[in-house]
Amino acid sequence: xxxxxFLGASGDLAKKKTFPALFGLFLHGHIVPTTRIVGYARTKMxxxxxxxxxxxxxxxxxxxxxxxxxDQFLDQCTYVxxxxxxxxxxxxxxxxLKRIERETKTIDRLFYMALPPSVFIPVxxxxxxxxxxxxxxxxxxxxxxxxxxxxxxxxxxxxxGALYREDEIYRIDHYLGKEMVKxxxxxxxxxxxxxxxxxxxxxxxxxxxxxxKIGTEGRGGYFDEFGIMRDVMQxxxxxxxxxxxxxAPASLSAEDVRSAKVDVLRAIPPVVESEVLLGQYxxxxxxxxxxxxxxxTVPKGSKTATxxxxxxxxxxxRWAGVPFVLKCGKALDQQKVEIRIQFKDLTHNNLFxxxxxxxNELVIRVQPEEAVYLKVTQKLPGLGxxxxxxxxxxxxxxxxxxxxxxxxxxxxxxxxxxxEQSNFVRSDELDEAxxxxxxxxxxxxxxxxxxDIYPYGSRGPKNLPEFVARFGFERHLQAYSWPETSxxxxxxxxxxxxxxxxxxxxx
Ligand code: NDP
Ligand code: BG6
Numbered sequence: 345x346x347x348x349x350f351l352g353a354s355g356d357l358a359k360k361k362t363f364p365a366l367f368g369l370f371l372h373g374h375i376v377p378t379t380r381i382v383g384y385a386r387t388k389m390x391x392x393x394x395x396x397x398x399x400x401x402x403x404x405x406x407x408x409x410x411x412x413x414x415d416q417f418l419d420q421c422t423y424v425x426x427x428x429x430x431x432x433x434x435x436x437x438x439x440x441l442k443r444i445e446r447e448t449k450t451i452d453r454l455f456y457m458a459l460p461p462s463v464f465i466p467v468x469x470x471x472x473x474x475x476x477x478x479x480x481x482x483x484x485x486x487x488x489x490x491x492x493x494x495x496x497x498x499x500x501x502x503x504x505g506a507l508y509r510e511d512e513i514y515r516i517d518h519y520l521g522k523e524m525v526k527x528x529x530x531x532x533x534x535x536x537x538x539x540x541x542x543x544x545x546x547x548x549x550x551x552x553x554x555x556x557k558i559g560t561e562g563r564g565g566y567f568d569e570f571g572i573m574r575d576v577m578q579x580x581x582x583x584x585x586x587x588x589x590x591x592a593p594a595s596l597s598a599e600d601v602r603s604a605k606v607d608v609l610r611a612i613p614p615v616v617e618s619e620v621l622l623g624q625y626x627x628x629x630x631x632x633x634x635x636x637x638x639x640x641t642v643p644k645g646s647k648t649a650t651x652x653x654x655x656x657x658x659x660x661x662r663w664a665g666v667p668f669v670l671k672c673g674k675a676l677d678q679q680k681v682e683i684r685i686q687f688k689d690l691t692h693n694n695l696f697x698x699x700x701x702x703x704n705e706l707v708i709r710v711q712p713e714e715a716v717y718l719k720v721t722q723k724l725p726g727l728g729x730x731x732x733x734x735x736x737x738x739x740x741x742x743x744x745x746x747x748x749x750x751x752x753x754x755x756x757x758x759x760x761x762x763x764e765q766s767n768f769v770r771s772d773e774l775d776e777a778x779x780x781x782x783x784x785x786x787x788x789x790x791x792x793x794x795x796d797i798y799p800y801g802s803r804g805p806k807n808l809p810e811f812v813a814r815f816g817f818e819r820h821l822q823a824y825s826w827p828e829t830s831x832x833x834x835x836x837x838x839x840x841x842x843x844x845x846x847x848x849x850x851x
Contacts (some may be wrong), residue, residue: 348757349437349475351467352458353383353423355396357487361518362458363398363421365753370417371410374758378448383423394423428463434474441475451480454760458487460566465503472507476565485514485760488579489570490769493785494778510771514760518581520767521752521759523740524710528587528683529601531708531716538706541687543662548703549816550588551684552581554672559625559634559800560650564641571648571788576672576779582609583769584683585668586711589658598765602773609776611660614783617793623651623805625675626797633675633800647795649788650674651804655815656780667815671808676798681710686817701729703818714740714749747804 350358357362369375383394395418405414426433445451455471457464459485464486474700476482486504491497504513519525532538541547554576560567567575586605593604593752624647626635636642636650658668687704690696701721709715717735739750759767787793796805810817 346825347655348379348381348454348456348761350381350383350456350458351428351471352385352460353381353394354385354387354389357458358383359397360401361751361753362456362757364402364758365418365751367399367402367414368611368751368754369758370420371413372474374761375417375420377416378450379418379420379741380444380448381421382437382440382444384426384433385842386425386427388425389423391423395421402565428459428470429466431470431474431593436472438475451477452482453477453480454483454485456485456487456757461489461491461500464500468504468507481763483512483760483763484507484508484513485516486759487516489574490515490579490774491778492570492574494775494782497774497778501774503642513771514765515769515771515774516756516760517579517583518752518756518770519583519710520769522710522754523755524708524714524716525584525587526755526767527716528584528708530817532588533592544664544666546687547666548686548688548818549666549687550585550668551812552584552588552648552668553684554581554681555676555678556674557676557679557801559675560635560639562639562641564636564639567650568642568646568648571652572672572674573652573654573781573785573788577652577654577670578777578785579769581670581672582777582780585670586685586773587655589663589668591662593791597767598768601843602770606770606772606776608658609773609780610659610775611658611663612656612780613659614618614780615654617784619655620784620788620793620809621651621653621805621807622649622788622793623673623798624648624793624795625650625673625800628800631828635797635800636675647791649795651676651798653804653808653811654784669812669815669817671804671812673804677801677803679712683708683710702733707810831838 352358352361356590366375366381381397390398398421399414399418402414405411422440422444424433424437426436429742441453453475455475457467459467468484468486471484484504491500532542583605585610590604590608593600624636627633627638636648637644637646642648651671653671656668656670658664658666660666685706685708687706689703690701702719704721705719707715707719711719715738717739719733719735721731722734724732756767758767784793796807798805813819
């Protein structure tokens with residue numbers, strides 16, 4: 345793919361994520377010299393201003409070699425200003441594309457819509473009418489959110505479907521480009537040890553947690569309309585859930601992988617209000633950090649949730665009776681995304697009782713500091729037979745010292761360039777996800793689900809521990825703490841038989 349056309353090129357996503365990702369691809373030789381990247385947006389700016397804007401978040405450019413590469417990359421970027429709802433702007437864009445195509449003798453086009461959803465349809469229309477090339481490949485990347493509920497998502501899908509074929513549409517969920525999310529299928533389907541116990545016989549519950557330390561800070565206008573369930577849970581966390589829960593696909597082809605994900609979603613009944621816990625952040629306990637309502641971009645008196653926990657049940661032979669608890673929140677005590685698979689209690693036996701062997705947990709740390717670790721009970725070194733909880737640890741920073749983890753957008757833009765759709769959301773997948781969420785979202789929109797206030801910087805609503813306990817999650821009670829660095833040092837508890845606890849297993 346020789347041409348990337350970036351709609352909404354003046355925006356936040358463009359400068360913070362996508363242009364740095366495009367430069368990452370350029371640095372690693374994935375963008376060839378004949379590629380041209382064309383920015384398009386309404387903002388009037390000249391080319392130097394555009395280049396300044398898109399390079400401000402590109403990091404580590406202090407060596408002469410990288411600096412020179414950045415200059416070469418920027419030479420390949422141009423900018424066209426135009427509106428989203430009239431042909432004139434798209435005609436100017438087409439004019440620029442034709443000029444480039446005469447120069448580079450290439451014709452394929454990749455359009456990236458980094459725009460508010462209100463303009464997805466007019467822009468998709470304007471592009472089809474004025475900038476669609478009949479001679480080459482056309483691909484359209486659509487950013488989230490894909491609608492507000494089942495009905496609006498279907499309206500959007502129908503409108504896009506009338507303009508572009510499904511194999512031309514790439515609905516991006518950037519979590520599918522994260523290294524550890526891409527690792528889930530490999531972990532599950534290449535390791536006999538996991539494959540054999542990945543089911544209701546052995547697993548008690550699964551927790552998928554997203555925590556951010558910052559609040560909405562200035563993004564409240566967008567956020568307030570959507571709330572945390574639509575912003576993070578229905579898409580990012582649900583994609584993780586489907587990869588953890590799906591059956592092995594028939595092959596690694598995009599269609600087979602996505603069909604396996606849809607199959608598991610079909611087995612999930614809609615989430616119910618009694619299994620949802622909502623919260624909104626107030627001021628921090630010491631009063632120094634602002635509440636959600638203190639944000640000027642948030643409408644006065646808003647009841648929008650900035651924290652949500654919800655339980656999902658999968659009615660199929662593999663997962664019946666195993667709750668999947670998804671939790672996400674802003675302005676919390678930590679920054680992390682992780683998957684915690686908690687195994688069942690030790691089967692009663694005559695040798696060891698449950699209290700000397702806490703539950704095994706497999707933890708996949710998506711970010712920060714990618715890691716996979718398995719919490720296991722071992723003998724505490726010494727003369728006795730005491731036990732201790734420790735971990736089999738694969739921390740990427742210490743294991744893969746000379747490999748870097750690519751950014752999610754690098755992965756996904758490259759996939760779109762290559763025409764690889766496995767890590768993009770298919771329309772039936774989207775439909776199933778909205779089916780599961782829509783009834784409760786409508787109740788939330790009508791104010792029928794209570795929203796508890798939690799302090800900025802806390803663990804979330806005060807009822808969270810009871811909520812997760814309802815779904816079988818067992819928090820270990822003694823001193824065990826996941827060592828954040830590769831220097832694994834175990835601090836055994838004072839008691840003789842050291843079961844476990846973990847600061848990391850609390851939300
Ligand atoms: P912005 O609010 O920065 O909007 C992008 C551009 O769209 C703006 O520069 C502006 O360009 C144009 N625009 C803004 N508001 C309107 C409007 N009401 N009508 C028409 N055009 C408008 O958004 P982001 O860059 O943050 O996000 C773009 C898309 O990516 C969204 O769908 C968002 O949900 C998604 N996304 C963003 C993430 C992020 O980290 N920012 C993360 C994941 C997804 P101009 O006025 O120059 O035309
Ligand atoms: C976006 C949400 O999709 O994902 C944001 O709109 C959220 O609210 C972000 O902060 C998280 O992405 P990441 O890659 O920083 O975990």
